[in-house]
Amino acid sequence: MSGRAETGREDAPPVGLVLTSHGLLAGGVRDAAEMIIGPQDGLAVVAMGPAEDLDAFRAKLEEAVHAVDRGRGVLVLADLFGGSPGNTAAYVLGPTVEVVTGVNLPMLLEVLINRVDAETPAGLAAIACTAARDGVMRLADMLGG
Amino acid sequence: MTVIHMRIDNRLIHGQVTVSWVHNMGANHMIVTNDKVAVDPIQTIMLPQAARGIRTSVLSINDTLLHCLSPDGEKEAIMILAKFPGDALALLEGGLKPREINVGNQAPIGGTTFKMVTNSVSVTARDAELYRAIAAKGYTLTCKMMPSDSAGDFLQTLAKKGL
Numbered sequence: 671m672s673g674r675a676e677t678g679r680e681d682a683p684p685v686g687l688v689l690t691s692h693g694l695l696a697g698g699v700r701d702a703a704e705m706i707i708g709p710q711d712g713l714a715v716v717a718m719g720p721a722e723d724l725d726a727f728r729a730k731l732e733e734a735v736h737a738v739d740r741g742r743g744v745l746v747l748a749d750l751f752g753g754s755p756g757n758t759a760a761y762v763l764g765p766t767v768e769v770v771t772g773v774n775l776p777m778l779l780e781v782l783i784n785r786v787d788a789e790t791p792a793g794l795a796a797i798a799c800t801a802a803r804d805g806v807m808r809l810a811d812m813l814g815g
Numbered sequence: 816m817t818v819i820h821m822r823i824d825n826r827l828i829h830g831q832v833t834v835s836w837v838h839n840m841g842a843n844h845m846i847v848t849n850d851k852v853a854v855d856p857i858q859t860i861m862l863p864q865a866a867r868g869i870r871t872s873v874l875s876i877n878d879t880l881l882h883c884l885s886p887d888g889e890k891e892a893i894m895i896l897a898k899f900p901g902d903a904l905a906l907l908e909g910g911l912k913p914r915e916i917n918v919g920n921q922a923p924i925g926g927t928t929f930k931m932v933t934n935s936v937s938v939t940a941r942d943a944e945l946y947r948a949i950a951a952k953g954y955t956l957t958c959k960m961m962p963s964d965s966a967g968d969f970l971q972t973l974a975k976k977g978l
Contacts, residue, residue, distance in 0.1 A: 720934045721923060723922060723924060723925045724825070726925050750829075750830050751830065752864070752867070753830050754826050754829055757862075760861050
């Protein structure tokens with residue numbers, strides 16, 4: 671698989687990933703990440719449209735989680751806590767399925783780089799939360815402006 | 816002061832949108848009303864947290880009426896989020912008199928025959944009857960996503976779509 675960080679576990683399957691959002695954000699953040707670190711396997715996108723049937727959306731999300739699970743569990747990244755995609759994702763939570771809300775590009779990149787080495791989806795979720803927060807910076811603070 | 820605003824919205828609390836309504840209305844208590852949601856263990860935990868610090872209850876129709884019509888409820892400024900038009904009508908029939916009623920989102924429900932009357936509001940023939948019954952209680956229903964959106968008469972929107 672191209673773009674993967676150097677690891678000692680090249681043969682191990684990655685933790686599965688599902689991105690879900692209002693509209694095109696999830697697909698867009700995937701495109702951006704792939705532009706930076708190359709095409710990714712085991713990564714599904716479930717976009718919610720304005721006229722989406724919420725039960726059908728939940729079924730799509732469950733299907734996507736199932737499709738990307740290669741026995742190492744799944745991490746779902748949703749766009750917004752309190753939004754319908756994130757609320758729906760609460761129903762797929764389980765012993766091997768984690769959900770993190772507030773997806774951004776730093777979060778997704780860090781998750782993609784670490785998803786083979788991560789021991790569990792819970793460990794990967796912790797990495798996701800830290801990366802998302804650390805990825806927000808005021809440039810003037812860094813450049814002394 | 817009691818129920819200052821009722822929103823009919825089957826997406827329930829979607830974060831910032833609902834919070835902006837609560838602040839715009841000056842509400843100090845949000846009540847999500849639907850009999851099924853009130854017994855859903857995930858929703859009853861998620862929805863109050865999505866409301867970002869605004870006191871939020873998830874109640875059945877009966878419990879919503881009991882609270883709003885109690886002396887405690889009379890002292891509050893309540894915003895109600897009714898999941899379906901049927902929930903809203905049941906609350907009106909139970910004696911609630913919200914100052915205004917707005918239709919937010921109604922995502923379509925699989926297996927029903929509906930028309931999209933706006934980008935985010937689906938209406939079945941049965942729903943249209945319920946909206947008319949609500950209006951007949953003396954309301955001009957609006958259909959606004961955000962508080963600052965322009966208000967139109969929702970019944971006219973339905974009529975334009977042949978509902």
